[in-house]
Amino acid sequence: MLTRRAKSTSLLLILLAGGIGILSSTQPWLTVTRADGGEALDVAGNAALPVLAPLSLTALALCAAIALVGPVMRRVFAAIAVVVAAVMLVLTARILLQHPLDAVSPALTKATGLAGDTALSAIVGGIAATAWPWAALVGWLVLLLGGGLALITAGRWRSGGRRYRTAPMPHDGPVDAVESWDDLSRGTDPTR
Numbered sequence: 408m409l410t411r412r413a414k415s416t417s418l419l420l421i422l423l424a425g426g427i428g429i430l431s432s433t434q435p436w437l438t439v440t441r442a443d444g445g446e447a448l449d450v451a452g453n454a455a456l457p458v459l460a461p462l463s464l465t466a467l468a469l470c471a472a473i474a475l476v477g478p479v480m481r482r483v484f485a486a487i488a489v490v491v492a493a494v495m496l497v498l499t500a501r502i503l504l505q506h507p508l509d510a511v512s513p514a515l516t517k518a519t520g521l522a523g524d525t526a527l528s529a530i531v532g533g534i535a536a537t538a539w540p541w542a543a544l545v546g547w548l549v550l551l552l553g554g555g556l557a558l559i560t561a562g563r564w565r566s567g568g569r570r571y572r573t574a575p576m577p578h579d580g581p582v583d584a585v586e587s588w589d590d591l592s593r594g595t596d597p598t599r
Contacts (some may be wrong), residue, residue, distance in 0.1 A: 413560040420553025421470040426464025427493070427546030434539040438500065439511050442532035448511070448518050452539055455510040456498055466550055469519070473557055475517050480529055488554030495547040499540055506534035509594035 436456070453460050465573060473484045491577035502510050508528055516522045519530065590596075 414564045415518050417553045417557035420549050424467030424546045424550030426462050431539045431543040432460040436540045438535045443530045450511045450514045454514045478562045485557035492547050492551035499544045504539050545597040
């Protein structure tokens with residue numbers, strides 16, 4: 408019972424984290440106030456952190472993979488989930504704590520036509536974070552928890568069952584392509 412609960416809990420946590428990441432990638436993460444009096448600019452999560460959407464999709468794919476594979480590959484995919492969570496925690500925390508210019512520079516360049524750190528820093532009055540990077544940070548903590556739980560308990564999960572195993576093929580019929588075609592010509596199904 409505990410093993411079944413661990414499996415469903417870890418898969419749900421990984422799925423939730425991937426969903427939060429995808430959702431937050433389309434929402435404004437940073438708001439740039441301009442020193443030149445221009446209109447404030449909202450920077451979406453995927454612009455502030457370009458790996459946000461791809462690694463969020465990776466978390467969703469890992470959830471599906473962990474649910475379907477055997478115990479060894481479950482551990483491998485769970486370890487990948489933990490690594491993805493750690494990387495995203497560091498990158499998201501950097502944006503939250505430092506409000507770096509490089510996170511807003513592509514959007515700012517597109518809006519103003521200016522490029523380069525010197526030119527952009529001259530027009531930036533301030534950079535403020537919205538609630539979305541905090542939500543993403545919580546999502547990465549959830550991914551870390553789900554991946555860690557899967558990594559620890561993956562060996563005790565029940566396997567997918569007989570329907571996912573390959574059955575050995577009988578070798579009493581033809582073994583090469585020419586013999587198979589000859590059997591088809593005679594009206595015999597070589598796959599039986």
